Amino acid sequence: MTDRRKKQLQRIKKAHIWPSLVGIIIKIAVMTFIMHILLLAYFENIVNMRLADANNNVKNAVEIMEATGNADSMSLLFRYRYLTGMIPEIEGMCRLDKDDNVTESFGTERFDLASFARFNTIEDDDKTAEVYIAQNQDGISFSENEGFTIDVSETIEKYLVSFNPSTLIDVISPSAGWNKEAIFSTDLWYVIDNKQTEGKTAVMYRFSLTREDFGYVIFVYVLLGLVFLVLLVFHSISVFKVVAAKRNIYKILFFDMETGGFNAPHFYKKARKLYRRIKRGISQYAIVNIRLEKYRSLIACYGKSAIETLTDMLYNIISQNAGSKEAFAHMESGDFAMMLEYTSEQELSERLKQLMQQLESVGNGSRLYFNMGVSRVTDAKGDPEEVYNQAYIARASINDENADSINWFSEKLREQQIWERKVENDMQGALERHEFQMYLQPKYTTNGEKVGGAEALVRWIHPTEGFVPPGRFIPIFEKNGFILQLDDYMINEVAKYQAKWISEGKKVVPISVNVSRAHFLNDNLAEHIRNIIDSYCVPHECIELELTESAFFDDKNALIATVKKMQEFGFVVSMDDFGAGYSSLNSLKELPLDVIKLDAEFFRGEGNDERGKLIVTETIDLAKRLGMHIVAEGIETRDQVDFLKERECDLIQGYYFAKPMPTDEFEKCAFS
Ligand code: C2E
Ligand code: CA
Ligand code: CA
Numbered sequence: 001m002t003d004r005r006k007k008q009l010q011r012i013k014k015a016h017i018w019p020s021l022v023g024i025i026i027k028i029a030v031m032t033f034i035m036h037i038l039l040l041a042y043f044e045n046i047v048n049m050r051l052a053d054a055n056n057n058v059k060n061a062v063e064i065m066e067a068t069g070n071a072d073s074m075s076l077l078f079r080y081r082y083l084t085g086m087i088p089e090i091e092g093m094c095r096l097d098k099d100d101n102v103t104e105s106f107g108t109e110r111f112d113l114a115s116f117a118r119f120n121t122i123e124d125d126d127k128t129a130e131v132y133i134a135q136n137q138d139g140i141s142f143s144e145n146e147g148f149t150i151d152v153s154e155t156i157e158k159y160l161v162s163f164n165p166s167t168l169i170d171v172i173s174p175s176a177g178w179n180k181e182a183i184f185s186t187d188l189w190y191v192i193d194n195k196q197t198e199g200k201t202a203v204m205y206r207f208s209l210t211r212e213d214f215g216y217v218i219f220v221y222v223l224l225g226l227v228f229l230v231l232l233v234f235h236s237i238s239v240f241k242v243v244a245a246k247r248n249i250y251k252i253l254f255f256d257m258e259t260g261g262f263n264a265p266h267f268y269k270k271a272r273k274l275y276r277r278i279k280r281g282i283s284q285y286a287i288v289n290i291r292l293e294k295y296r297s298l299i300a301c302y303g304k305s306a307i308e309t310l311t312d313m314l315y316n317i318i319s320q321n322a323g324s325k326e327a328f329a330h331m332e333s334g335d336f337a338m339m340l341e342y343t344s345e346q347e348l349s350e351r352l353k354q355l356m357q358q359l360e361s362v363g364n365g366s367r368l369y370f371n372m373g374v375s376r377v378t379d380a381k382g383d384p385e386e387v388y389n390q391a392y393i394a395r396a397s398i399n400d401e402n403a404d405s406i407n408w409f410s411e412k413l414r415e416q417q418i419w420e421r422k423v424e425n426d427m428q429g430a431l432e433r434h435e436f437q438m439y440l441q442p443k444y445t446t447n448g449e450k451v452g453g454a455e456a457l458v459r460w461i462h463p464t465e466g467f468v469p470p471g472r473f474i475p476i477f478e479k480n481g482f483i484l485q486l487d488d489y490m491i492n493e494v495a496k497y498q499a500k501w502i503s504e505g506k507k508v509v510p511i512s513v514n515v516s517r518a519h520f521l522n523d524n525l526a527e528h529i530r531n532i533i534d535s536y537c538v539p540h541e542c543i544e545l546e547l548t549e550s551a552f553f554d555d556k557n558a559l560i561a562t563v564k565k566m567q568e569f570g571f572v573v574s575m576d577d578f579g580a581g582y583s584s585l586n587s588l589k590e591l592p593l594d595v596i597k598l599d600a601e602f603f604r605g606e607g608n609d610e611r612g613k614l615i616v617t618e619t620i621d622l623a624k625r626l627g628m629h630i631v632a633e634g635i636e637t638r639d640q641v642d643f644l645k646e647r648e649c650d651l652i653q654g655y656y657f658a659k660p661m662p663t664d665e666f667e668k669c670a671f672s
Pocket of ligand 3: 576577597599633
């Protein structure tokens with residue numbers, strides 16, 4: 001898995017959870033802030049209200065003092081507005097002389113309505129009361145400074161500055177005990193000038209927040225708590241939605257669209273988990289690629305939805321065959337993956353064979369073909385994707401699609417892969433640098449045993465690998481299409497040398513060149529080859545084109561049309577490796593060929609001598625009657641030469657006479 005993909009997965013995993021948590025934290029912070037603002041505003045309001053009341057009271061008192069002229073006496077008459085609730089707040093009073101020294105002071109622990117009742121009658125009807133406080137009232141005595149240094153505005157400031165709701169919370173907490181006492185108090189002195197006499201009277205008010213005030217606090221807290229709860233519910237719903245959305249994303253990421261089962265990313269994820277078991281030495285694992293062959297043609301025959309249903313059934317069988325400590329997935333098209341525990345290769349192969357049988361039974365009448373590639377997990381720190389890829393390669397290297405085989409990934413296969421990479425990397429440059437060389441293998445006449453023709457065979461003179469025979473790279477080029485370029489190159493080489501030799505006055509012989517199956521997809525193949533040959537002004541009869549029977553498997557009619565065109569242009573067309581395939585006789589019937597090249601296999605194999613000879617005899621006979629020439633390939637012994645001579649075979653190509661050779665050697669061999 002690439003780093004980018006890993007990061008994306010991580011991001012999806014984390015997505016929304018952090019924003020959700022941050023959301024909750026922000027909400028709590030905002031709620032707390034609002035609560036504090038509200039409480040602050042409320043307490044400020046209380047203080048202001050009480051200050052206003054106190055002012056009023058003092059004003060009243062001054063009015064009364066002035067009106068009654070009582071102020072110089074040792075007693076003080078206050079008229080209070082009963083409703084204000086401020087009477088209980090007066091803490092004490094004192095008399096001051098003109099130098100602000102305390103001359104008298106008195107106070108009570110707390111004035112309350114009951115205290116009033118002690119001294120006076122309260123007139124309920126007009127809600128006022130006249131209070132006379134006796135001269136020798138017991139009470140708090142005030143020190144000089146305490147009494148006169150506090151100024152009203154300063155006190156309010158102090159009050160507001162020192163107001164700290166957390167202190168309040170502390171006080172109301174049950175452990176602190178709840179009582180009617182003030183939980184926060186501040187004192188405020190009012191000084192009243194006694195105009196009639198020298199001196200002043202000071203009255204102290206105490207502003208207290210009491211338990212009753214906290215009713216509001218509790219109300220605010222409960223209200224905000226409820227709001228918060230509602231928000232929390234909404235928030236939780238949104239979090240649940242996010243979780244659900246994430247599950248859906250996971251489904252899309254890790255589930256297969258076709259079967260609804262696990263897909264490749266899920267497989268690798270689980271495989272990585274199972275790797276831990278390998279690391280701990282608990283189990284041995286192998287990864288398997290299972291392929292339903294001919295997937296596309298099945299879709300073409302039965303339709304997409306039928307094959308989707310089939311894939312689903314196969315997936316079910318595969319899932320039933322996997323244990324809980326094993327992994328499986330539908331990778332794509334007809335490919336499935338499994339990661340299986342195993343003790344021995346034989347045991348796992350047996351298990352896979354049984355699975356293959358189960359899978360085939362799904363065909364229900366129509367034959368299904370499966371192939372499997374297996375690769376052992378050897379490196380517990382490695383990447384399961386790589387191992388799956390090896391299993392895939394092992395499966396892909398099974399030649400016959402219909403084989404129903406199981407192939408284990410091996411070192412040889414790895415080397416083959418590496419070689420293929422190398423060939424593919426080097427091929428284009430090699431063509432440009434002329435590393436491909438044309439070798440010629442002479443064909444000898446049976447009467448006279450002279451060079452009557454030759455076949456052009458390519459050799460790769462690799463700068464580091466040295467001499468590379470075609471068997472090591474032609475199949476790779478056939479797979480990757482480079483064979484088209486290579487064959488063109490060889491046709492050019494043949495034409496070039498023929499032109500050279502003709503211009504030198506040599507008596508040239510026809511040279512055959514191999515035309516790969518892939519060329520026949522080109523409708524203008526005959527014209528294409530003719531144009532190359534014509535560019536060297538070489539007579540067409542000097543060139544022979546060898547095609548293999550396998551070209552027959554493609555579009556037969558196109559092949560026949562091309563061959564006919566080649567012949568019209570004057571090229572000799574031969575069928576290579578005649579007898580090596582399965583339908584040689586058939587192609588003989590339909591293809592109007594000029595030459596057949598008997599495959600070397602006819603002359604190999606011990607014990608089969610007589611039968612082989614019989615077939616060769618009959619084939620030569622048949623070909624002759626069809627007006628064809630015959631070339632025998634791979635002839636290595638004198639006996640074989642004598643036999644072919646007797647049967648009037650036209651040409652012989654084989655090591656007995658000569659191996660493929662470079663052009664300069666061929667010149668000596670053919671023209672001397
Ligand atoms: P082929 O076309 O059937 O070529 C004949 C092969 O038989 C050649 O192998 C040749 O060296 C070999 N041979 C000839 N006489 C004897 C003999 O007496 N004994 C044995 N054991 N072998 C003999 P080579 O050159 O290795 O080529 C192998 C195959 O590679 C060719 O089979 C052909 O299919 C392919 N090939 C070679 N050059 C080209 C090319 O330029 N284009 C294409 N498309 N294929 C080529
Ligand atoms: Ca050939
Ligand atoms: Ca051949």
